[in-house]
Amino acid sequence: MNGLIARQADHTFDKLDPNFRNFLTRYGFKAGDWDKLRATPQIEAEGARFFDVNGVEDQLLGDRLMSAILDERRFAVIEPDSRIRGAMTAGLQRGTFMGEIARSATQFKSFPMTFMMTHMMRAAIQDGAWGKVAAGTKLVLLATIAGAVTAQMQSLVAGRDPQNMSDPQFWLQAFIRGGGGGMLGDLVYSSSTRGGDGLKEYVMGPGPGAIFSATGDLMQTIAGNKEVSGKTLAQHIKAWTPGSSLWFSKIATDRILFDQIQTLIDPNYRQALSRYEKRMKKDFGQGFWWRPGDMAPKRAPDFANTRGAP
Known part of the structure; x- marks a missing residue:
């Protein structure tokens, strides 16, 4: 950013790159402010020029510019600010019982909140109705494309062929998963997330949720409400084995290790697989390039399935 400012310093305010001028205007900088900033001596390093924010004669003006740069960084790399952190912890002190409960319940949920308060808020405050619609449309479109890529990669990682992208249901799924709504999107389609957790585990957070998930079946079995089965035992072995969810090795560990374990202890496994x-x-028009229960894949993924080819 300091390199960009240094390159733009050769131009007056009205001759600036439109995107950079919009950046200055968005943070309240006028033509006179820019003239003071562009007069600041620059730093040169190996032929490159950089703006020196510490060299600005008006320190308050330099602080305002640095604050604007940091705000823009939070748009580029989504990170919660003090507002979001305060809302996520409800103002409760770290280390106290209620403070830790609040932090557990909201862990990993600051990303969608930060996304709402940055990119979605920026779209909402654009000038005029058309500006809001244009910014919102671009945001939704890019988020949907990201959701589509995520859905296809998850299919491949699970040993399935890619989904048919000509199916409207696929794009509805991509829309729901886009923009950090992956877990909530799963709850729309079923009663559990991709990790197998239900709504109560999601709300409680990873700490209490993990304890509840680990002990729930045991307590129901002791109470006589549920029978112990090979399938349940295999699921718990997989859930509590470190590294079982690593995306780059998941398909291999699932097929070579966990599927074989479940085959041994679950007499109904083959019927369930079928x-x-x-x-x-x-439901999805997907076959398996690496079938559950097989020690090795029989073929490569069928990428022709993305266009609904037979």
């Missing part, structure tokens, strides 16, 4: 494959084919 039903699962039929459901994926019926």
Whole structure:
């Protein structure tokens, strides 16, 4: 950013790059403020020029510019500010019982809140109705594309062929998953997240949620409300094995290790696999390039499936 400011310093306010001029205007800088900033001696390093924010004669003006730069960084790399952190912790002190409960419940949820208060808020405060619509449309479009890429990569990682992208249901799924709504999007489609947690575990956060998930089946079994099964045991072994969810090795560990374990302790596993494959084919039109229970893949992923090819 300091390199950009140094390059723009050769121009008067009305001759600035439109995007950079909009940046200054957005943070309340006038033509006179820019003239003071561009007069600041620059730093030269190996032929490159950089703006020296510490060299600004008007220290208050330099602080305002640095604050604007930091704000823009929060748009580029989503990070919570003091507002979001205060809202997420409800103002409760760290280390206290209620303070830790609040932090556990809101852990990993600051990203969507920060996204709302940065990019979504920026779209909402654009000048005029058309400006708001244009900014909002671009935001939704890019988020939907990101959701589509995520959905296809998750299919490949799970051993399935890519989904048919000509199916409207696929783009509805991409829309829901876009913009940091992945877990909530899963709850729209089913009663659990991709990690197998229900709404109560999601609301409680990873700490209490993990304890509840680990002990829930045990307590129901002791109470006589649920029978112990090989399937349940296999699911818990997989959930509590470190590294089982690493995306780059998940498909191999699932097929070579956990599927084989479940085959040994769950007598109904093969029938369940058959039903699962039929459901994926019926609901999403997806086959398996690495079928559950197989030690090795029989073929490569069918990328022609993305356009609904037979």
